[in-house]
Structures are given as C-alpha cells and as structure tokens.
Amino acid sequence: xxxxxxxxxxxxxxxxxxxxxxxxxxxxxxxxxxxxxxxxxxxxxxxxxxxxxxxxxxxxxxxxxxxxxxxxxxxxxxxxxxxxxxxxxxxxxxxxxxxxxxxxxxxxxxxxxxxxxxxxxxxxxxxxxxxxxxxxxxxxxxxxxxxxxxxxxxxxxxxxxxxxxxxxxxxxxxxxxxxxxxxxxxxxxxxxxxxxxxxxxxxxxxxxxxxxxxxxxxx
Numbered sequence: 001x002x003x004x005x006x007x008x009x010x011x012x013x014x015x016x017x018x019x020x021x022x023x024x025x026x027x028x029x030x031x032x033x034x035x036x037x038x039x040x041x042x043x044x045x046x047x048x049x050x051x052x053x054x055x056x057x058x059x060x061x062x063x064x065x066x067x068x069x070x071x072x073x074x075x076x077x078x079x080x081x082x083x084x085x086x087x088x089x090x091x092x093x094x095x096x097x098x099x100x101x102x103x104x105x106x107x108x109x110x111x112x113x114x115x116x117x118x119x120x121x122x123x124x125x126x127x128x129x130x131x132x133x134x135x136x137x138x139x140x141x142x143x144x145x146x147x148x149x150x151x152x153x154x155x156x157x158x159x160x161x162x163x164x165x166x167x168x169x170x171x172x173x174x175x176x177x178x179x180x181x182x183x184x185x186x187x188x189x190x191x192x193x194x195x196x197x198x199x200x201x202x203x204x205x206x207x208x209x210x211x212x213x214x215x216x217x218x219x
Contacts, residue, residue, distance in 0.1 A: 098139025152211030161202030
C-alpha cells in the first residue's frame with residue numbers, strides 16, 4: 001500500500017494532474033524592442049541650377065531705307081508747241097513790236113530795234129508768245145518775229161573773251177555790257193560758254209552773260 005501511495009503522490013505531483021493550482025500571475029507585456037531611430041529617407045542632392053541665361057539683346061531695328069532721290073521737276077511745256085517753258089529765243093528782225101496782250105487789238109508798248117537780242121519765252125497763246133528781255137521788260141510778240149538761234153547779252157561790267165575756259169587764259173577781245181554774242185556751245189553744268197562777237201571767238205563765263213538757263217547745254 002505504501003508503494004502505491006507513493007506512486008499516487010508522484011502522479012498527483014505531475015503538472016496538469018494536480019488539483020486546483022493557483023494561476024500564475026500574468027506576465028507584463030514585453031516591451032517592444034528598441035529600434036534605433038531610422039534616418040529619414042535619403043534625398044538626392046539638389047542639382048545646382050544652371051546660371052540664368054541673359055536674355056538676348058533685342059535685334060536692332062532695320063536701317064531706314066535711303067531717301068529716294070528727288071526727281072527733277074518736269075519742265076512746264078508750251079500749250080501750243082509742247083516745247084519747254086521757259087526757253088530762250090532771239091529777235092528775228094530789226095523791228096519787233098511788244099504788245100500788252102496776245103493779239104493785234106492790244107496796244108504796242110515797246111518797239112525793239114535790236115536783231116538777235118535774246119528773250120525768254122514764258123507763255124504761249126496761239127501764235128503769240130509772252131517774252132521778257134534781260135532788263136525785265138515783258139510783252140507779247142508774234143511767233144514769226146522770233147528765231148531759234150541762241151544769243152546772249154553781256155551784263156555787268158566789261159568782260160573778256162578768252163582763248164580757253166580759264167580765268168588765266170589770254171583774252172582775245174573785250175566786250176562791253178549790252179553787246180550781243182552768238183553762243184557757239186555751252187556744256188551742261190559748265191561755267192563757261194563758247195561765244196562769238198563779230199569776228200572774234202572765245203570763252204566767257206556763263207555768269208557774265210544773260211541768255212541761258214542755269215546749267216543748260218547748248219550745241
């Protein structure tokens with residue numbers, strides 16, 4: 001019996017076979033293992049900003065077009081002949097009447113008795129021409145009393161006809177104011193004209209005579 005009792009005690013002492021055993025106290029919660037603070041996620045290094053590009057300088061404005069060359073004014077033309085106005089002519093005869101108007105019904109104001117005297121034609125009306133002489137006198141003359149030949153009258157002081165178109169050229173003749181010259185030639189824009197007085201031919205400055213337009217060419 002003792003042997004059994006001892007065996008029984010041994011069985012009773014085994015876990016789960018023992019009688020009501022006081023429950024073991026609850027275990028405190030296991031603290032979460034301390035983890036080292038993780039570093040913030042690594043941000044890639046910011047790329048340096050490229051230097052700001054300077055705005056290109058504004059293109060210069062296109063150059064202004066060159067001014068157009070002024071066109072020479074169209075010469076006025078006669079309503080009858082279509083020839084330029086003003087223009088020069090010479091008195092054809094020894095006696096020419098200057099009238100106050102274009103017609104024989106107008107009175108004669110002047111009678112010119114100087115053949116070849118140069119006059120400047122300013123207007124045309126039928127067969128009549130309004131002309132002006134070197135002294136500024138004006139009148140209407142019949143076209144038949146005018147010739148196309150070119151002459152000039154010496155103005156100012158006594159002038160010299162020279163061997164060539166130069167102030168230092170030898171004079172071939174002296175001509176007084178009022179003397180009428182026959183014009184042989186004047187180059188366009190030239191200061192000198194070749195002229196004839198009687199049997200003498202030479203060169204005289206355009207500024208010393210009356211009977212050409214400024215820079216006019218005469219051949």
